[in-house]
Amino acid sequence: MAFDYxxxxxxxxxxxIWCPGCAHGIVxxxxxxxxxxxxxxxxxTVIVSGIGCASRMPGYVDFxxxxxxxxxxxxxxxxxxxxxxxLNVIVVAGDGDALAIGGNHFIHACRRxxxxxxxxxxxxxxxxxxxxFSPTTPHGKLASTTPYGNPDYAxxxxxxxMGAGASYVARGTAYHAVPLTRLIANGIAHRGFSxxxxxxxxxxxxxxxxxxxxxxxxxxxxxxxxxxxxxxxKQPEKAEGKIVTGVFKQxxxxxxxxxxxxxxxxxxxxx
Amino acid sequence: MxxxxxxxxxxxxxxxxxxxxxxxxxxxxxxxPSTEVAEFLARRLPKEGGAFIQMEDxxxxxxxxxxASLTGAKSLTATSGPGMSLKLENLGFACITEVPCVILNVxxxxxxxxxxxxxSQADVMQARWGTHGDHPAIALVPGSxxxxxxxxxxxxxxxxxxxxxxxxxTDEIIGHMREKFTIPAKGEIEIWDRPRPTVPPEExxxxxxxxxxxxxxxxxxxxxRWHVTGLNHDETGFPTNIPSLVEPEERRLMAKVTENLDxxxxxxxxxxxxxxxxIVAFGSSARSTRSAIAKAxxxxxxxxxxxxxxxxxxxxxxxxxxxxxxxxxxxxxxxLGQMIEEVERSVKGKAEVTGVNRADxxxxxxxxxxxxxxxxx
Numbered sequence: 001m002a003f004d005y006x007x008x009x010x011x012x013x014x015x016x017i018w019c020p021g022c023a024h025g026i027v028x029x030x031x032x033x034x035x036x037x038x039x040x041x042x043x044x045t046v047i048v049s050g051i052g053c054a055s056r057m058p059g060y061v062d063f064x065x066x067x068x069x070x071x072x073x074x075x076x077x078x079x080x081x082x083x084x085x086x087l088n089v090i091v092v093a094g095d096g097d098a099l100a101i102g103g104n105h106f107i108h109a110c111r112r113x114x115x116x117x118x119x120x121x122x123x124x125x126x127x128x129x130x131x132x133f134s135p136t137t138p139h140g141k142l143a144s145t146t147p148y149g150n151p152d153y154a155x156x157x158x159x160x161x162m163g164a165g166a167s168y169v170a171r172g173t174a175y176h177a178v179p180l181t182r183l184i185a186n187g188i189a190h191r192g193f194s195x196x197x198x199x200x201x202x203x204x205x206x207x208x209x210x211x212x213x214x215x216x217x218x219x220x221x222x223x224x225x226x227x228x229x230x231x232x233x234k235q236p237e238k239a240e241g242k243i244v245t246g247v248f249k250q251x252x253x254x255x256x257x258x259x260x261x262x263x264x265x266x267x268x269x270x271x
Numbered sequence: 272m273x274x275x276x277x278x279x280x281x282x283x284x285x286x287x288x289x290x291x292x293x294x295x296x297x298x299x300x301x302x303x304p305s306t307e308v309a310e311f312l313a314r315r316l317p318k319e320g321g322a323f324i325q326m327e328d329x330x331x332x333x334x335x336x337x338x339a340s341l342t343g344a345k346s347l348t349a350t351s352g353p354g355m356s357l358k359l360e361n362l363g364f365a366c367i368t369e370v371p372c373v374i375l376n377v378x379x380x381x382x383x384x385x386x387x388x389x390x391s392q393a394d395v396m397q398a399r400w401g402t403h404g405d406h407p408a409i410a411l412v413p414g415s416x417x418x419x420x421x422x423x424x425x426x427x428x429x430x431x432x433x434x435x436x437x438x439x440x441t442d443e444i445i446g447h448m449r450e451k452f453t454i455p456a457k458g459e460i461e462i463w464d465r466p467r468p469t470v471p472p473e474e475x476x477x478x479x480x481x482x483x484x485x486x487x488x489x490x491x492x493x494x495x496r497w498h499v500t501g502l503n504h505d506e507t508g509f510p511t512n513i514p515s516l517v518e519p520e521e522r523r524l525m526a527k528v529t530e531n532l533d534x535x536x537x538x539x540x541x542x543x544x545x546x547x548x549x550i551v552a553f554g555s556s557a558r559s560t561r562s563a564i565a566k567a568x569x570x571x572x573x574x575x576x577x578x579x580x581x582x583x584x585x586x587x588x589x590x591x592x593x594x595x596x597x598x599x600x601x602x603x604x605x606x607l608g609q610m611i612e613e614v615e616r617s618v619k620g621k622a623e624v625t626g627v628n629r630a631d632x633x634x635x636x637x638x639x640x641x642x643x644x645x646x647x648x
Contacts, residue, residue: 043492058498067502076334079340082335
């Protein structure tokens with residue numbers, strides 16, 4: 001039986017604002033299926049975002065939803081989670097939102113290991129404002145603010161997350177929507193801070209400028225240019241020049257709210 | 272809990288007042304001269320079933336406070352000038368989404384890093400207009416340790432009743448001085464909670480004003496799933512840019528303050544017989560003023576005194592009435608002239624307005640004010 005998305009979508013809120021060929025809808029559907037797989041209660045789930053194309057996603061889905069300021073979603077989400085740890089908290093963010101203006105919040109959420117799942121809709125560009133380079137725009141690529149090629153170097157979301165202390169780190173693509181669902185579901189199930197780098201496409205403001213073809217061409221590029229982590233580990237030669245996808249880290253590590261609950265238990269009786 | 276007499280700093284009184292008001296969440300970032308609030312609540316909140324978190328920066332602290340409040344937890348953050356500048360973005364978010372929260376700004380010298388350990392009152396206009404766009408503003412300006420406690424409780428009550436952020440504006444002197452004061456017994460001061468919805472979840476519209484201009488607010492996780500956005504929104508909470516929907520909402524945000532002056536405005540007006548001079552002051556400058564007025568009276572000069580406890584909204588009507596009686600209004604403030612502009616605006620030319628200003632990190636002394644009183648009398 002086909003999956004019933006309607007049970008999780010708010011009536012009357014579609015069509016979405018995303019451009020034709022944008023992969024954000026695919027990632028949104030993966031998130032919905034992951035939430036369904038983990039059987040999260042709608043009433044008990046909060047989806048938080050900042051500003052940008054990806055950050056419009058919470059408006060479409062039927063949960064407690066919080067569309068905040070640029071880059072600050074993780075700060076808001078941390079307050080939600082700390083004040084009511086029983087809530088499931090999911091944050092969605094674009095690459096610019098999560099890693100540039102929100103970069104400080106990103107690394108500290110990783111370090112704190114608070115039980116929040118972050119999905120980065122990583123399309124290598126600021127789409128909503130019309131195609132300026134982001135922290136994940138590859139070196140040399142064209143953007144409206146790098147008309148002669150990007151002199152910056154990109155962040156690797158996976159390495160950054162692992163280095164900053166996130167306890168679950170994975171990467172998937174919008175082409176591999178089914179595996180992406182599993183990676184997100186595992187992140188939700190994981191107790192601690194989870195980062196899923198969801199590679200997606202912006203044919204309108206990034207692909208066109210860099211002659212990457214249509215939205216479909218860009219998705220198909222993922223098919224030919226990614227290799228699973230397990231294969232990459234066993235046969236590194238197969239991963240040469242390709243993007244590795246899969247689970248990079250899944251550590252049992254004390255979760256922040258659990259640690260704070262221990263403090264409350266220890267000192268609470270002294271009130 | 273019965274009443275208790277303590278010897279506290281203003282900052283500690285703020286923290287104690289927050290707990291009395293039912294504060295369950297604090298997020299902050301270390302900054303002089305407000306850090307004692309964070310330290311106090313780091314110790315106390317976990318003992319009282321609340322949560323304390325030190326965030327990675329001031330911006331995140333303000334964000335966390337709003338997030339926590341959305342779950343129903345009364346929330347506080349504390350900071351000083353440079354930190355306040357950083358919080359303003361999310362303060363605007365709390366205004367437009369109507370999320371109750373309290374922000375303490377213990378004023379220090381500025382601009383920029385300025386004088387971290389010196390007092391100032393130079394954030395008067397920032398408290399009113401700091402965040403961008405039209406927005407409502409409430410700023411309370413306690414003048415003693417006891418009053419820091421009671422005004423903190425009032426700040427929480429106003430934030431909850433009106434669903435809006437409330438700024439507590441103290442200064443380094445009020446924050447750091449110690450005074451004996453009484454923590455009232457539980458129940459002695461009335462505590463308010465935000466209005467919560469009574470309709471079934473399927474009928475809930477988060478900005479429905481059919482019952483009044485303060486719409487009921489549902490806690491995240493309570494079964495009312497709603498959308499919160501910093502975009503202009505309609506009564507359902509979803510974004511809109513329809514002009515006929517946007518402006519009424521903008522006006523309603525302001526009306527929450529202007530239509531509730533009876534519970535927001537607070538001042539102390541000490542009128543003397545036959546006085547031709549009046550002083551408008553708040554915070555630590557009001558303490559010096561009180562002393563200067565007593566000295567002036569010894570010398571036979573009567574001076575009226577309007578001490579503000581609520582700075583924003585500014586009590587223009589009170590100042591305007593004062594101007595009918597006196598010839599000169601003196602405005603002592605630890606800045607180069609901010610509140611004086613509001614006073615001038617309020618008197619509409621009916622009285623002369625003159626300032627006593629200081630911006631060197633030292634308090635305005637009673638003698639400075641006395642000198643001005645003599646000069647204009």
